[in-house]
Amino acid sequence: MGPNDGQGWFPFISLRQSTIKDLIGHLRSGFDLDDLTERVAGEFGPLLPAKLEAWKANPFFEPHFRAFEKAVEEHLEGEYN
Numbered sequence: 001m002g003p004n005d006g007q008g009w010f011p012f013i014s015l016r017q018s019t020i021k022d023l024i025g026h027l028r029s030g031f032d033l034d035d036l037t038e039r040v041a042g043e044f045g046p047l048l049p050a051k052l053e054a055w056k057a058n059p060f061f062e063p064h065f066r067a068f069e070k071a072v073e074e075h076l077e078g079e080y081n
Contacts (some may be wrong), residue, residue, distance in 0.1 A: 009074055014043070014044055014047050014051075015040060015044065016043060017041065017070060019036070019039060019043060022039075023036060023040075041075070041078075045075060045076060046075060048072045048075060049070075049072075050070050052068060052069065055068055
């Protein structure tokens with residue numbers, strides 16, 4: 001177990017390369033990844049409505065779609081945890 005275990009972060013494919021590098025730098029330095037939450041949310045949040053539409057069209061996601069909708073709703077309301 002490392003210093004950032006339990007923070008619940010997962011990779012976002014849509015993040016800027018500079019943000020990904022900063023996340024890796026934070027992790028390597030033992031800094032709290034949550035310091036970058038607002039930055040990540042600012043980059044990823046505006047893309048969520050379009051992402052949700054794409055996920056809705058994917059039959060693989062159909063059984064989980066309501067959970068995705070709820071997660072997007074909460075994220076857009078500022079509930080990141």
